[in-house]
Amino acid sequence: MFKGFKDFLMRGNVVDLAVAVVVGAAFTAVVTAFTEAFLEPLIRLVSGGGELGGTFVVNGIEFNWAMFVNALITFLITAAVVYFLVVLPLKTVQERRKRGEEDGPADPTEVELLIEIRDLLREGRREEAAGKHAAGGPAD
Structure with a gap:
């Protein structure tokens, strides 16, 4: 039972996937820190600044739309980096292999x-x- 589990863990693609998850989580943390430290205050400043910048109040309940815009920007930056640094290069290599311009795995x-x-x-x-x-x- 444990041998099968060990074999599963030692497969190269499982280790690669684990590394990708860790790097992805670290990258997301960096992007989140950037947007919270720079973009959210900028959004609050543009929307009037002060204590209520980036928010609006309805019947005493505060809606923090700046936080939503911040999360949306974080998602877009992360998605763009994944697309341009992972998806697009892999797609290009696959197309080259289909055309015969690049050798496949040996x-x-x-x-x-x-x-x-x-x-x-x-x-x-x-x-x-x-x-x-x-x-x-x-x-x-």
């Missing part, structure tokens, strides 16, 4: 395939031997 060599087969066979033998020992049967 196929494994015969030696790499043989090594992989050997390792899988060894692993299968170990599991088989472990199963015999656990069942109390004779070991080879």
